[in-house]
Amino acid sequence: MFLKKSFVVAATLCICLFFLYLYFTRDVNKLQQWGTVTTTDDTLETDKDSSTYRNWGNVATMEDTLSSSQETESEEDSSTCRKCPWGIVSTTENTLSMSVSRFLKLEGWCIVVCYYGMNTKPEYDPQTADRAFGKKKGVVYLNASKNTGYLYAISRGATAIWDFDDDHMLKYWIKDAAPRGAPSLDDAATLQENILAVRPRDHLWPTYNPYPHLGAPALLSWPRGLPLDDIRKDHCSNARVEPVTANSKSIAVLQSLSDYRPDVDDVFGSLVSTPFYFHQTQKTRPLVVPKGVLSPYNSQSTLHFQPAFWALYLPVTVDPQIRDIWRSYIAQRLFWDAGLTVGFLRRPIVIHRSDGDAFKGLGNYTTTMVASSRTQHLVEYLMNWKSAHKLLSQRAEQLWSDLHQEGYVGYQDVAMVKKWLQQLAKINYTFPTLNEVGTNMIRDRNFVEHYVDPTDAEETAAWMLNLTSTKAKNDVVHICAPNTVPKAIQQTCLDKVFTFWTSDLHFGTRLDVPSVLAAWGQKVILAIGDTKSRHPEVWQHKGIRQYERVSDVIRNHFARTAFMNTRLTEQMVQENFEFYKSDPLIESTDAFFCLFQPGMCEMWMPFNRTIIFIPAHRYSMGRCTKEEFERLNEHLIALATMKNPKHIIAASSTYDLEQLRHYTGLDVLPLFSYGGYYVGNHTYNPTREEIPIFVRSKEFLNDGFVSKVKNFTIVDVKQLYPWFQFSDLVKHRAVIYLPYAVMSYKITELYVLNIPLFFPSMKYLQTVKGLGGDRSILAYDWCGGGPRSQGSIKDSEMKPHPCSTHPYSPSLWGSGHMEAEYYWIQFSDFFEWPHITYFDDFEDLERKLKAANFTMIHNLMVEENKRREQVLHQNWCHVFNNMHTGQKVPLNYAQAIKDLYNVPRLQMY
Numbered sequence: 001m002f003l004k005k006s007f008v009v010a011a012t013l014c015i016c017l018f019f020l021y022l023y024f025t026r027d028v029n030k031l032q033q034w035g036t037v038t039t040t041d042d043t044l045e046t047d048k049d050s051s052t053y054r055n056w057g058n059v060a061t062m063e064d065t066l067s068s069s070q071e072t073e074s075e076e077d078s079s080t081c082r083k084c085p086w087g088i089v090s091t092t093e094n095t096l097s098m099s100v101s102r103f104l105k106l107e108g109w110c111i112v113v114c115y116y117g118m119n120t121k122p123e124y125d126p127q128t129a130d131r132a133f134g135k136k137k138g139v140v141y142l143n144a145s146k147n148t149g150y151l152y153a154i155s156r157g158a159t160a161i162w163d164f165d166d167d168h169m170l171k172y173w174i175k176d177a178a179p180r181g182a183p184s185l186d187d188a189a190t191l192q193e194n195i196l197a198v199r200p201r202d203h204l205w206p207t208y209n210p211y212p213h214l215g216a217p218a219l220l221s222w223p224r225g226l227p228l229d230d231i232r233k234d235h236c237s238n239a240r241v242e243p244v245t246a247n248s249k250s251i252a253v254l255q256s257l258s259d260y261r262p263d264v265d266d267v268f269g270s271l272v273s274t275p276f277y278f279h280q281t282q283k284t285r286p287l288v289v290p291k292g293v294l295s296p297y298n299s300q301s302t303l304h305f306q307p308a309f310w311a312l313y314l315p316v317t318v319d320p321q322i323r324d325i326w327r328s329y330i331a332q333r334l335f336w337d338a339g340l341t342v343g344f345l346r347r348p349i350v351i352h353r354s355d356g357d358a359f360k361g362l363g364n365y366t367t368t369m370v371a372s373s374r375t376q377h378l379v380e381y382l383m384n385w386k387s388a389h390k391l392l393s394q395r396a397e398q399l400w401s402d403l404h405q406e407g408y409v410g411y412q413d414v415a416m417v418k419k420w421l422q423q424l425a426k427i428n429y430t431f432p433t434l435n436e437v438g439t440n441m442i443r444d445r446n447f448v449e450h451y452v453d454p455t456d457a458e459e460t461a462a463w464m465l466n467l468t469s470t471k472a473k474n475d476v477v478h479i480c481a482p483n484t485v486p487k488a489i490q491q492t493c494l495d496k497v498f499t500f501w502t503s504d505l506h507f508g509t510r511l512d513v514p515s516v517l518a519a520w521g522q523k524v525i526l527a528i529g530d531t532k533s534r535h536p537e538v539w540q541h542k543g544i545r546q547y548e549r550v551s552d553v554i555r556n557h558f559a560r561t562a563f564m565n566t567r568l569t570e571q572m573v574q575e576n577f578e579f580y581k582s583d584p585l586i587e588s589t590d591a592f593f594c595l596f597q598p599g600m601c602e603m604w605m606p607f608n609r610t611i612i613f614i615p616a617h618r619y620s621m622g623r624c625t626k627e628e629f630e631r632l633n634e635h636l637i638a639l640a641t642m643k644n645p646k647h648i649i650a651a652s653s654t655y656d657l658e659q660l661r662h663y664t665g666l667d668v669l670p671l672f673s674y675g676g677y678y679v680g681n682h683t684y685n686p687t688r689e690e691i692p693i694f695v696r697s698k699e700f701l702n703d704g705f706v707s708k709v710k711n712f713t714i715v716d717v718k719q720l721y722p723w724f725q726f727s728d729l730v731k732h733r734a735v736i737y738l739p740y741a742v743m744s745y746k747i748t749e750l751y752v753l754n755i756p757l758f759f760p761s762m763k764y765l766q767t768v769k770g771l772g773g774d775r776s777i778l779a780y781d782w783c784g785g786g787p788r789s790q791g792s793i794k795d796s797e798m799k800p801h802p803c804s805t806h807p808y809s810p811s812l813w814g815s816g817h818m819e820a821e822y823y824w825i826q827f828s829d830f831f832e833w834p835h836i837t838y839f840d841d842f843e844d845l846e847r848k849l850k851a852a853n854f855t856m857i858h859n860l861m862v863e864e865n866k867r868r869e870q871v872l873h874q875n876w877c878h879v880f881n882n883m884h885t886g887q888k889v890p891l892n893y894a895q896a897i898k899d900l901y902n903v904p905r906l907q908m909y
Contacts, residue, residue, distance in 0.1 A: 084138075085160040085189050086153035087111040090146050097166035098353075102173035106185065110138035110156070112149035146299065147420070150312040155427045160189045161304045161312065168258060168301045168350040171807055174826045176763040176840075179818040181282045183349035188256070188303055191248035197343065198241040199288045205235035206383050208295045210287055210344045212237050214257055215279030220272060224265045225296035225325030227376040228369065246288055252308035252331075252340035254286060255297035258352035260805045263298050267368050277807060278348055280819075286343040291336045294379055299324035301350045307340055307432045310396065313420045317410030322371050326378065326408075333382040334399060338392050339435025353480070353805040378408055392431050393421050480665060480803035493877035498590040498885070499523040500612075501604075503554045505566075506596035508673075508745025509616050509652075511538050513593060515677035516872065518543030522880075525585055528558065538678045551579040553603065566597045566622030570907040576603045577893050590885050595652055597621050602635060605906060606896040608887045610645045612879060614671050616652035616743065618777040619660055626797040627908045633664050638901060640666050645884040650875075653743035655775075655827040659810045665801035669879075673748040673829075674872050676865065682726050684754055684858050686733035691849070692717040693736040694746065708842040712849050726753060733854045734758060736845070741774045742828040751833060752865055756857040758845065759830045761838035762822060769814075770821040771828075776813035835860045 087103050091113060103111060142148055146163070153161055162185060170185055171178075178184035200208055207230045211221045222231050230236040257263070260275040289295045304312055311331035315323050332342055385402065387395045400417045403409045424431070500517055502524065504510045514524040518541045526539065527547040539546055553576040557566065580586045591610035594601035598615035599622050605611065613619075613636065623629045639647035650669040651657035657668045690713045714736060721728050726749070729735065734756040737747065750757060765771070773779025778795060795811045808820035830836055835857055839845035890896035897906055 082157040083159055084157075085109050085162065086156070086158040087162040087164060088114065088146055088149040088153060089164050089166055090114040090116070090149075091166045093166060099164065099166045099169045102170045103162075103164070104139070105173045106170075107175045108186075109162075110140070110153070112140045112142055112152055114142050114144055114146050114149045116143060116145045116148075145314070147312075147314055147416075150309070151420075151423055151427075154309050154424065154429060158309070159306065161309065162189070163299050163302045163304060163312070164350070165300050168352050169805065171259075171349055171351060171823060172826070174762050174831050175838075176761060176766065177822045177826050179766065179822055181284055182819045182822075183256070183345065183347040185303070185349055188254055188345055188349060191251060191305075193248055195246045195248055195251065195286065197244050197246045197286050197288045199244050199290050200239035200293070201242040203235070203239045203290055203293055205230070205233060205239075206294060206379055207236055208239065208289055208293050209237040210289075210295055211257070211262075213241060213287060214344060214346065215281060216262075217276050217279065221262075222264065222268065223296050224263045224298065225322055225328070225375060227379060228267065228372040229376060241287065243285070244288065246341070246343075249307065250339055250341055251288070251305060251343055252311070252335050253297055253305070253328075253342045254303040254345055255342070256301045256303070256345045256350050257348040258301055258350050259348045259807050261352040262348075263300060263352070265368050265372075275802065281347065284346050286345050288341050288343040289332075291341065292383075294329050294332050294382065295342060295344075296325045297328040297342060297344075299327070300352070301348075306430075307338070308335070309429060310393070310421070310424055310431055311335070313417055315409055315413045316416060317413050318408075319371065321367075322375065325375070329375075329378060329382055330399065330403070333385060334392065334396055337387075337395060337434055338432040340432065351805045351807060374408075381406060381408070390434065392434055393425070395434075397421060491874065491877055491881060493520075493873075494881050496880065497521055497523060498880060498883060499525065499588050501525045501527060501586070501589045501592045502594065503527045503550070503557075503600060504595055505558055505600075506616065506745075508748070509595035511535055511678040512673055512675055512745065512748070513595065513614070513671075514538070514544050515541065516674060516876070519677045520873070520876070525589065527554065535678055547585060549583065549585075551576050553579070557600065566599065567624065567628075568599060568602055568622060568907060569909050570905050573603045573606070573906055574893050577606045577896070580607070581889055581891055587889055591879075591883055599623060599632060602632070602906060605635065605639075606893055606900070607889055608645060608896065608900060609889075610647055610883045611639055612648045612650060612671075613639065614648075614650045614652055615656045615660065616673065616745075617656070619651075619656060620663075620777055624792050625908070626793050629793050629798060631906075631908050635901075635906070636660075636664050636666065640664075645887055646882045648879050648882065650879075653827075653829055654832045655742040655810075655824070655829070658806065658824075658827050662800050662804040662806050662810060663798065665803035669875055670871075671875055671879075672868070672872065673743070673745060674868060675745065675748040675752040676869060679726055679749050679752050682730045682753060684730050686731065686854065688731045689713050690715045690720060690732060691734050691736060692720055692729065692732055693738065694750075695738040696740040709846045709849075711846060729753060729755060734849065734852065737830070739828070739830060740771060742771065742825065744829075747829055751829075751861070754858050754861040754865060756852060756854045756861070757830075757836045758848065759836055759838055761840050761844075762825070762831075763840045764838075765825065766818075766822065767841075770818070771825060773813055775821075775824060776811050778811045779813055834864055 085108070087106075087109055089100055089103070089111065091097065091100065092115070100111075100113065103109065140152065142152065150161065150163075172182060172184050175186070178187065198213075207226060209222050209226055209231070211223060220231075222237070226236075257278055259277045262276070262278070299314065308331065311327070311334065314327055318326050328342075335341060381403075385399065387398050389395045389398060397418060400409065400414050404411055404414045500514075500522060502510065502514065503526075505528075510526060510528065514526065515538050517524050522543060524544045525547050526544060527550055538544070553572045557568075557572075586607065589607075589609060591612055592601060592604040592607070593612035593614055594604075595614045595616040597617065598613055598619050601611050601613050619636075620629055620632055623632045636649055640649045648669060649660065649664075649666050650671040651660055652671060652673045654670075654672075657670060660666060660668045693714050694717050717724060717735075729750070730753055732755065735750055736758045737750065738760060739747065778793075795809050798809065798811055800806065800809070806823075808817075808823045810820075810824050812820040814821070825831070837848050837852060837857070839848050890899070894904070897903055
């Protein structure tokens with residue numbers, strides 16, 4: 001009987017222990033599957049390295065996690081990604097976000113892409129990353145949580161860690177693009193020994209709201225995670241600041257606020273209309289938070305320095321909506337003991353944009369109020385927490401244990417933090433020493449703890465609900481285009497031949513798109529008044545037909561282009577319609593396409609045919625008043641939403657795509673310039689010593705630029721070839737190009753020839769004040785040339801679409817708008833395309849020419865142009881598959897525009 005009872009007791013005890021084990025590991029399992037590590041360096045793609053990043057909760061595995069990875073790391077990878085800053089991003093998307101794309105273009109940074117929870121790696125792994133880096137190493141993919149990514153970067157000797165997500169895009173990502181005073185991640189990560197900063201003066205409140213001081217457009221603004229009961233307190237939000245000098249070693253974290261959709265809670269979203277931007281200022285001093293004060297920072301756009309790496313751990317048992325905020329509060333309490341502080345950059349260096357609505361003010365009061373109340377209690381607890389331990393790591397372990405005892409975090413976090421700290425010690429991370437001045441929060445206070453009167457809390461809730469009820473009820477919800485890099489649309493082309501019509505005014509566009517379409521078995525009608533070309537053989541292609549029957553409207557439009565007059569009136573549209581409405585070729589046409597000048601597509605709107613709008617220059621050229629500009633945008637939005645016929649809104653370059661997005665909010669299809677079908681096949685055979693230089697603006701040739709390059713013969717291409725052929729250019733090992741435009745067909749042609757190209761860097765462009773007026777539609781109004789006429793549209797009248805995330809107008813240019821100038825120049829083709837070499841000055845050019853492996857660059861360009869051709873073909877397949885055919889051409893103009901667009905007239909004048 002005794003043995004039987006003993007057996008029952010033992011069995012019961014085993015069952016209880018089993019269920020206790022399941023309970024205490026339920027959230028640890030959420031962080032299992034560290035998964036396969038993938039990197040652009042093949043030396044890390046080994047079974048041994050892959051197997052090490054599995055099972056957060058397995059102590060034995062964790063002990064070997066980082067050491068085995070280091071054993072397999074090559075010397076080359078070590079030199080690439082050691083002692084450099086890292087970015088850590090988590091993603092749940094297969095497509096390449098704009099946030100990750102821009103980060104990949106930063107020089108000198110490595111990145112860990114954490115895709116935990118996804119079935120497959122992001123589709124841009126690894127080719128897109130390789131292309132963005134130009135085959136440079138430093139991209140690691142982990143099927144894991146961010147905590148794993150942090151440890152990986154720390155084990156590689158990270159000097160700083162940029163903690164971000166794939167909704168937060170850098171404003172400046174090209175090296176040296178940010179003018180003096182503009183926000184830049186590179187500048188933020190490079191701290192001087194002593195930093196001029198500001199801090200709240202005599203701040204005696206437990207929390208601090210940095211938004212008002214940092215330029216929020218309304219005083220009623222606060223960061224996510226700030227206790228709602230503190231919002232109305234002047235002590236929290238309106239403290240005066242004083243200048244201070246901070247030692248860089250004391251800076252633990254620098255938070256960047258976000259423009260467009262700042263990090264706010266749902267209550268704020270219901271009270272205040274967004275998007276909004278923080279005030280732009282030339283002041284650069286960061287705002288630092290004094291010891292004894294808590295201010296929330298997030299995991300979306302935060303820069304962490306080595307002394308704070310130990311505090312990166314994200315809790316797993318806290319609500320995901322606030323776990324990064326609670327991490328920040330817990331970390332700051334320990335920062336005080338180590339003499340560390342948190343700072344906020346004076347201006348946002350990122351733009352936050354989520355897919356879908358421009359802003360969703362959900363007004364989830366219950367969730368937000370509960371989280372706020374819980375956070376308020378956490379703040380109170382942290383303000384009074386003390387520890388007698390002598391080491392910071394011991395205090396950290398004690399604090400997490402105490403927080404578990406108080407019910408703030410689960411036991412899983414206690415266990416995980418212990419393992420986290422052990423792993424940091426194993427990779428020889430140096431913890432900061434305690435700073436006795438800050439130990440135990442010694443400072444002069446008027447109170448011991450912050451007490452919240454329940455009545456005061458109720459008043460705060462009522463105050464917010466009242467404000468919500470007074471908010472405008474007619475807020476418009478905008479559906480925004482996806483926040484991803486334009487890519488190939490994978491689909492099978494319909495086996496059908498279409499007929500396309502163009503009356504483009506530009507030689508480059510008349511050569512490129514017709515040659516592309518004809519090469520793919522399509523038919524093109526060229527109805528233009530001038531057939532001169534450097535490549536007349538292109539127009540002899542069997543799929544291309546030159547049509548001599550040209551309306552006076554098109555002929556005159558062509559003639560006026562020489563005088564920069566491309567305006568379009570209602571009379572012109574109607575006259576063109578009357579001329580062509582019964583034309584048999586028009587009847588056989590399936591679609592019209594327009595690139596330069598793109599607004600010419602408006603004259604084809606009455607014909608009941610597919611319109612393919614593909615600007616190869618500023619899309620609104622020739623629309624020179626506010627009314628004309630707005631009418632064009634209305635037409636584009638109307639065309640984009642029509643079902644029959646189906647229309648396509650596209651762009652020939654990234655710059656024009658982004659400008660279109662900025663003003664229309666449309667999801668623009670990339671039909672980028674290519675040139676390969678009319679340039680032809682020319683073998684790269686560098687037999688000549690000269691290096692041709694293409695220059696249009698003489699201001700680029702500063703102080704005898706060419707003569708200062710001593711060891712290379714640089715010659716103006718016009719001196720070498722008064723009228724060059726493409727076969728001439730491939731005889732040179734390289735070409736130097738000094739651009740005057742963000743996109744030009746000359747650049748397209750040189751690139752598709754696979755000749756190594758050397759372009760001025762952003763640093764060089766800043767010495768010549770940008771590219772000049774060609775980039776902006778306001779520089780030349782294309783309505784008659786010469787000085788802009790009175791009544792022409794102003795930038796203030798060109799309102800961006802609510803979905804636009806661009807912080808600057810693309811129409812601003814000149815010395816007074818340098819931040820806008822260099823922000824938009826980043827979208828230039830020559831900064832978008834890989835394998836181009838950039839030089840800062842003539843000495844740097846000579847160094848780059850000496851060091852260049854021209855054959856390797858040529859081979860990389862060959863592969864890139866193959867990829868570009870494939871993407872272009874896929875996207876044109878999308879056009880073919882969405883075209884409607886068989887519609888009748890209307891015979892009555894007024895009836896046509898009424899039936900198609902429900903308007904009495906198309907143009908304003």
